Amino acid sequence: MKKALLSALAALTLVIGGAQAAGDGEQHVTDYDFPFEGPFGRYDTMQLQRGLAIYNQVCSGCHGMEYVYFRNLTEDTGPAMPEAMIVELAKGYFVADTGLDAQPGDTRPATLSDNFPGSQVENAPDMSLLAKARAGFHGPYGTGISQLINGMGGAEYIASVLTGYTGEEKVEAGITYYENEAFPGGWIAMAPPLYGDDIEHADDAPTDLTSEAMDVAAFLMWAAEPKLNQRKAFGLTAVLFLGIFTILLFLTNRKLWYHVKHREE
Numbered sequence: 001m002k003k004a005l006l007s008a009l010a011a012l013t014l015v016i017g018g019a020q021a022a023g024d025g026e027q028h029v030t031d032y033d034f035p036f037e038g039p040f041g042r043y044d045t046m047q048l049q050r051g052l053a054i055y056n057q058v059c060s061g062c063h064g065m066e067y068v069y070f071r072n073l074t075e076d077t078g079p080a081m082p083e084a085m086i087v088e089l090a091k092g093y094f095v096a097d098t099g100l101d102a103q104p105g106d107t108r109p110a111t112l113s114d115n116f117p118g119s120q121v122e123n124a125p126d127m128s129l130l131a132k133a134r135a136g137f138h139g140p141y142g143t144g145i146s147q148l149i150n151g152m153g154g155a156e157y158i159a160s161v162l163t164g165y166t167g168e169e170k171v172e173a174g175i176t177y178y179e180n181e182a183f184p185g186g187w188i189a190m191a192p193p194l195y196g197d198d199i200e201h202a203d204d205a206p207t208d209l210t211s212e213a214m215d216v217a218a219f220l221m222w223a224a225e226p227k228l229n230q231r232k233a234f235g236l237t238a239v240l241f242l243g244i245f246t247i248l249l250f251l252t253n254r255k256l257w258y259h260v261k262h263r264e265e
């Protein structure tokens with residue numbers, strides 16, 4: 001038993017050491033404050049709506065989001081968009097037509113029950129799960145310990161990539177790479193997609209680069225983990241219940257053993 005404990009401890013030190021070593025690398029991810037962090041964290045509906053607008057107008061030109069259905073965007077723990085607006089938004093996307101008299105390769109405008117199309121640009125990764133895939137911070141190669149300790153995850157990574165451009169470029173084998181402080185390796189093949197003021201929000205929310213990056217990162221976090229609100233609410237209830245249960249068990253235990261412990265010799 002003792003041996004097992006010792007080796008578990010040793011393994012943990014190794015992992016934490018590894019996470020810190022990764023932190024010393026060149027990759028720099030900023031610890032942004034998102035409303036969905038911590039045990040009481042919840043998605044901010046308005047922020048998700050702004051993020052959706054940015055995704056729709058900018059990112060979807062190259063990236064796909066295959067595992068998200070248009071109807072998901074109307075869920076009230078998500079962007080909670082009015083259905084009529086999503087019906088309109090879906091019409092702007094084209095998906096494979098699988099109708100009876102469709103020819104292979106035919107497309108039609110998407111409807112509420114379709115999912116977002118896949119990536120338009122071959123090497124642009126699908127965005128549905130990226131925020132979760134990159135949560136094992138630092139970046140794709142991290143261990144997840146930093147997420148646990150600092151509450152940093154995929155959303156921070158995405159926002160940091162969007163704000164991490166230094167302005168340097170290089171061309172290698174005909175591909176332009178842009179220097180980026182957050183992307184592993186330091187050079188990314190994606191031209192800066194956001195500059196600030198790329199979009200106008202109906203509610204006059206700020207559109208500086210950092211706000212835009214955080215909004216779209218929050219939206220992509222929701223895409224990857226749409227049930228976060230429910231999960232956290234359930235977790236809190238469970239912890240509360242276990243707390244009360246522990247107290248009851250403790251009192252029961254004391255009462256059960258009272259006569260044994262206070263027996264007169």
Ligand code: HEC
Binds near residue numbers: 054062063121140190
């Ligand atoms: C012009 C096409 C294009 C647009 C527009 C675009 N991207 Fe990209 N993006 C790419 C490509 C290509 C890559 C892969 C880069 C690489 O691997 O070097 C990429 C990579 C990324 C990565 C890094 C993924 C990883 O593997 O860790 C993130 C994050 C990202 N994009 C987010 C966004 C967001 C958010 C938007 C919208 C604000 C956006 N992108 C708009 C083409 C684009």
